[in-house]
Amino acid sequence: MTPSRHYRIQSYCFNGVPMDAATAAGNCKAVTDAIRDIYAQEDMGSLVFEELYRCAYNLVLHGQGELLYTEMEKAMAAEVEGIRGSLSAVADDSGEFLQELLSKWHLHTKAVAAIRDIVKYMDRMFVVANGKASVHDLGVKIWRDSVVCSGDVMPRLVEAVRRERPAAEEPAGDVMAGVDKMLAELGDEVHRGVMDASSADE
Amino acid sequence: MSLGLSASMSGGENRLETISRLAQWRVDTIGPCSYRRSDAFKIGIWNWYLSVEKGRSINVRLFPEPGRVAKERPPLARFLLRASWAGPPRRSFTSPVHEHLLRNSEDFFWPIEMSLGRLTIDVEFLDLKIATNNAKSPVSIWPNESMALQNIASKSTLGLLSRMLTESIHADVTINTTDGVLKAHKAILAACSPVFESMFLHDLKEKESSTINISDMCLESCSALLGFIYGAIKQDQFWKHRLSLLAAANKYSISDIKDCCEESLLEDITSSNVLERLHVAWLYQLEKLKKGCLTYLFVFGKIYDVRDEINSFFQHADRELMLEMFQEVLTAWKPI
Numbered sequence: 001m002t003p004s005r006h007y008r009i010q011s012y013c014f015n016g017v018p019m020d021a022a023t024a025a026g027n028c029k030a031v032t033d034a035i036r037d038i039y040a041q042e043d044m045g046s047l048v049f050e051e052l053y054r055c056a057y058n059l060v061l062h063g064q065g066e067l068l069y070t071e072m073e074k075a076m077a078a079e080v081e082g083i084r085g086s087l088s089a090v091a092d093d094s095g096e097f098l099q100e101l102l103s104k105w106h107l108h109t110k111a112v113a114a115i116r117d118i119v120k121y122m123d124r125m126f127v128v129a130n131g132k133a134s135v136h137d138l139g140v141k142i143w144r145d146s147v148v149c150s151g152d153v154m155p156r157l158v159e160a161v162r163r164e165r166p167a168a169e170e171p172a173g174d175v176m177a178g179v180d181k182m183l184a185e186l187g188d189e190v191h192r193g194v195m196d197a198s199s200a201d202e
Numbered sequence: 203m204s205l206g207l208s209a210s211m212s213g214g215e216n217r218l219e220t221i222s223r224l225a226q227w228r229v230d231t232i233g234p235c236s237y238r239r240s241d242a243f244k245i246g247i248w249n250w251y252l253s254v255e256k257g258r259s260i261n262v263r264l265f266p267e268p269g270r271v272a273k274e275r276p277p278l279a280r281f282l283l284r285a286s287w288a289g290p291p292r293r294s295f296t297s298p299v300h301e302h303l304l305r306n307s308e309d310f311f312w313p314i315e316m317s318l319g320r321l322t323i324d325v326e327f328l329d330l331k332i333a334t335n336n337a338k339s340p341v342s343i344w345p346n347e348s349m350a351l352q353n354i355a356s357k358s359t360l361g362l363l364s365r366m367l368t369e370s371i372h373a374d375v376t377i378n379t380t381d382g383v384l385k386a387h388k389a390i391l392a393a394c395s396p397v398f399e400s401m402f403l404h405d406l407k408e409k410e411s412s413t414i415n416i417s418d419m420c421l422e423s424c425s426a427l428l429g430f431i432y433g434a435i436k437q438d439q440f441w442k443h444r445l446s447l448l449a450a451a452n453k454y455s456i457s458d459i460k461d462c463c464e465e466s467l468l469e470d471i472t473s474s475n476v477l478e479r480l481h482v483a484w485l486y487q488l489e490k491l492k493k494g495c496l497t498y499l500f501v502f503g504k505i506y507d508v509r510d511e512i513n514s515f516f517q518h519a520d521r522e523l524m525l526e527m528f529q530e531v532l533t534a535w536k537p538i
Contacts, residue, residue: 045410046407047406048406048407048408049404049407049408050408050414050416052406053397054417061452061485114406117397117400117403120396124455
């Protein structure tokens with residue numbers, strides 16, 4: 001064995017060894033911190049896309065897709081949980097509640113779109129290979145399960161829709177149209193559930 | 203085709219003029235034999251003849267010169283004929299557009315009902331193809347006009363693109379590599395890579411600063427990447443940077459570059475690089491390259507040349523990759 005050949009392979013394998021735990025954790029933290037900032041919409045201009053993309057890309061390339069996926073899901077769930085909490089503080093006045101719910105939904109979808117692009121390589125490789133929910137689908141699922149279908153939001157939503165619902169011949173207002181669109185995105189079951197419950201007689 | 207005058211062996215009687223895809227033959231008299239043949243004229247890859255013969259009507263024939271070319275590569279011609287008499291009264295007939303396989307003088311004739319006199323016969327070829335025996339559709343000997351136009355257009359576009367890169371014309375994004383700065387265009391980067399497209403879409407830093415810090419590429423490799431994207435890369439530059447290009451193409455999801463690198467890396471597998479190539483193939487999911495390396499190692503038995511290296515390779519290689527290698531061994535060494 002010639003030394004140069006040995007060196008070549010050694011050096012190459014060095015690039016290929018699974019990422020060490022500290023680096024992996026650091027990369028993950030960069031991504032989850034960014035997720036927090038994106039939801040907070042603070043200082044987004046200081047987030048560097050290339051850097052975040054590279055962190056996520058290297059994690060997936062070096063066999064850490066599972067870690068990234070789990071941490072990302074946790075971070076997203078925590079942010080959405082925070083949103084649900086903030087909705088409790090909104091007055092029951094139906095117009096205000098629906099408007100706030102809708103604006104948070106838009107914040108959430110915008111954040112999910114940005115996150116999806118940052119972890120695009122994970123979505124393309126790890127998610128497909130492991131049959132996981134894509135980032136977009138995960139975003140919808142988290143919103144459905146921990147906001148719309150969670151304990152206190154659902155009854156308030158049904159009540160608000162009942163009151164805001166246009167009469168049969170009237171066109172729906174912007175807010176109602178937005179709510180309808182959101183519910184449709186969450187799936188037939190939720191959509192029909194809310195509409196049926198809100199039109200049922202008390 | 204340039205203007206050509208066919209030489210005449212018979213004092214100009216059978217002389218025929220051609221320009222571009224048109225041949226014109228003036229027949230003053232048909233003569234005592236009731237038959238006359240033009241001099242040969244060349245259009246496409248064939249030498250052609252026109253002939254007229256007098257029977258109950260006048261038959262005009264068009265056929266290629268008998269010989270190897272006509273036999274091996276018979277013309278499939280789309281053409282029309284016109285016969286006109288100087289008169290008076292001046293008269294002319296135009297044939298419908300014919301499409302015929304023309305191997306010899308028997309394959310086609312055009313009868314005209316007309317008395318004799320000074321006659322001019324035109325033949326205009328609309329298309330000429332070489333007929334093939336196999337199922338392949340015959341190809342025109344003339345470049346398809348839309349194709350030619352397409353070629354000119356793409357060439358000029360490529361020229362413009364490489365000027366945009368080399369002269370930084372209206373460049374609107376700065377790329378900081380590990381050891382130098384490059385200028386490029388957001389629109390071009392975004393059009394070739396979904397990653398760059400998203401980079402300028404969200405309200406993150408790059409959208410505002412129009413600066414990308416690519417800290418995992420050196421200036422030379424990044425230049426090669428931009429060269430490829432703008433269609434200005436040179437062969438030796440590609441060859442030198444193909445591994446970096448492959449890494450970048452994988453990172454930024456540029457499949458054309460990835461495919462090119464894979465093809466190129468397949469071309470020079472040797473025992474000193476096969477393990478490195480195998481690792482690269484596995485890392486970037488290059489199935490063809492991986493198969494190539496495994497075949498090289500196990501089917502061609504080159505595994506014995508890298509015995510020492512393989513130990514160190516196994517210490518670091520991924521379990522899945524080792525499993526695949528093992529499967530390959532089993533397949534290659536299956537007892538007959």
